[in-house]
Amino acid sequence: MAQIIVLNQNTKRESGRKVQLGNIGAGKAIADVIRTCLGPRAMLKMLMDPMGGIVMTNDGNAILREINVQHPAAKSMIEVARTQDEETGDGTKSVIILAGEVLSVAEQFLEQQMHPTVIISAYRQALEDMLDLVRDKVSVPVDVTKREEMLKIIKSCLGTKLISKWMDLACKIALDATSTVAVEEHGRKEIDIKRYAKVEKIPGGFLEDSEVLKGVMLNKDVTHPKMRRRIENPRIILLDCSLEYKKGESQTNIEISKEEDFSKILKLEEEYIEKICNEVIQFKPDLVFTEKGVSDLAQHYFVKAGISVIRRVRKSDNNRIARAVGATVANRTDELRDEDVGLGCGLYEIKKIGDEYFTFLVECKNPKACTILLRGASKDVLMEVERNLQDAMNVARNVMVEPRLAPGGGATEMALAQALNEKAKSITGIHQWPYRAVARALEVIPRTLIQNCGASTIRTLTALRAKHHKGDSTTWGIDGETGNIVDMREFGIWEPTSVKVQVLKTAVETAILLLRIDDIVSGVKKQGSDGGSAPQQPAQSSEGPEP
Incomplete structure (x- = not known):
């Protein structure tokens, strides 16, 4: 040994x-x-x-x-x-x-x-x-307030990238997006690009058509064909709850002995949906976004009230809309208050680009979130342009946070x-x-x-x-x-x-x-050269008894 x-x-x-x-x-x-x-x-x-x-x-x-x-x-x-x-x-x-x-x-x-x-x-x-x-x-x-100076700095970052051909446009987009999402908190600048400056890529069109929207864009359409697709200065409510009947959480099966019991249960469902819809409708919104589903009956009530509804919105998108229009996301309809309604959006409209519908909330008064709309020839080009833009926005952010x-x-x-x-x-x-x-x-x-x-x-x-x-x-x-x-x-x-x-x-x-590393110990068994495992050797531990 x-x-x-x-x-x-x-x-x-x-x-x-x-x-x-x-x-x-x-x-x-x-x-x-x-x-x-x-x-x-x-x-x-x-x-x-x-x-x-x-x-x-x-x-x-x-x-x-x-x-x-x-x-x-x-x-x-x-x-x-x-x-x-x-x-x-x-x-x-x-x-x-x-x-x-x-x-x-x-x-x-x-x-x-x-x-x-x-x-x-x-x-x-x-x-x-x-x-x-x-x-x-x-x-x-460096003086962060001078736009020309800032554009010069971002240019130097983009000089090595694929997007350098559209340099001026890219620099403008990066600077606008970064300054839009900048928020002063407790005396220091908070610039969260990842969360609040979303890049949406739509293949087709020219790169020159790319822009920063003063607001948010989603790849969504209204739930009912009769709902309005364009509203100026809409009142917006954001929800994080479903506008459907909640199935009982503890009792999952119901035994029905009489025929009228069935209609009673249906009536309960309808009453519940009517109640939650009325709780939303009383605030007279023009537009409701929810992260969950919306039942057909709820859609019916909203169409009657002239309200457009968009459902199954991503949580990150909902937070972005909240920042852009000044609304608060409500978790329950009975908790809604007047101050939760967002009034900061100038125009809501739905446009068809290619085969898909996109919801635009633009012309916001003081948006602290934005969407960068990228157009381009193919997916590969758009992916590379997005990577380049992320770098440019990070440069703008770094200079704003530490202006040297x-x-x-x-x-x-x-x-x-x-x-x-x-x-x-x-x-x-x-x-x-x-x-x-x-x-x-x-x-x-x-x-x-x-x-x-x-x-x-x-x-x-x-x-x-x-x-x-x-x-x-x-x-x-x-x-x-x-x-x-x-x-x-x-x-x-x-x-x-x-x-x-x-x-x-x-x-x-x-x-x-x-x-500082002077030894690499592998916990993986080595395979022998002939395909079988190598012959077992006695354990050679440096922790064994001293020779």
Whole structure:
């Protein structure tokens, strides 16, 4: 037994270094997949899902969602992109490429037998310095109230996307939608794009027909053909209960002995439906939305009262309508009050687009929710346009929440690399080498931009280094279209500081996390090479008795 454990300890010692190098390899492999997707000259990836459907995109998060990987380190890299997307909605490609590079530069130190803890502490120090530099030295404040400024910022985000051909329209849509759903709460801005800015895609028409509706649109029609399909300034009631007879919850079966009992039960049902309809009708609404069903008898009462009813509305849509028209969703009809009625809608109408009917609640006075109506040639185009718009809206949101900007086009990374190199001179001891390596890793962003547009990498990068080295300007970067060096201040490519900070944090922290792993224990049984299971080996546990 003792012999086995000694053997096991030997192999384990070897596995520590092996695992770290394996993790670095996995991180680099994921970064290599994403690398060609950075910048305006980005290539697209064609992804096939298990069902045989295809997705064509250069959206980093969308690509990584579809990739199927086995290596645990690669899985955690994909998780990183998800985190970045949820947190800021932008910078997913940058964060993966940077994390891969920060891992990659650690490889030489591991091979020189430097302990991972030393590398990690140097990385931590570098991260703190980078975050201070971004906030104090590199970023500039921005005036959120100036529409032109905001459109410029969103433009720089969309330059790399498929939608860049319809740039002005897309920027307007993104900015209008984001400013519509912005709400001030307790002194801070609350901008919930996911919940209140819904994108509705209708194939057909031209992309130029896309617009932001000052209100809400649903893929629904009225329940009865005699109900009105157009009302100006409607009174709107929103319900979260069914306008049908509730079946008894406890007694599910009724025994009827006499014939008149049956008509009595029917009468009870009718009376109940009449009662709940009257509770709604007394508020004189023109329009009723409910999340549940509406029985035929209830429809009859509503048609008589001249009320249009739309049923089986999604909960999220109902909340959006409530925000747009200023109504409150009622859970029971007997709880309705006058202040629950929504009066903020200017026009309700139902239009037929293609073969389907759509309900429009538009011209709202102060909508805090909106619908983005997208038109386009095919489903694939619309899906990609929606992904691009989500990114643009996230950029607008980030700037509104934290109104500071950092120069794009690799300028921020280059400025940080230069500053870290200077600072490394004051660091004594072994830590300075990993610290310098982080500065070298940051150059991967401008280098990738140069590579993706086919310019001379070494020459351009050296010239860019020289610009940052001699001048005090931090805004020199790469024009992703041509590969030339340009001043981002004049070129007008800016990114939200919150995205940059999140990219740096996530990338370095992921690298630190993966470097701390020195063993991967799998709970999966390995299959033998001949198809049968491998011969059983004695349990080799490091928790056994000491040799």
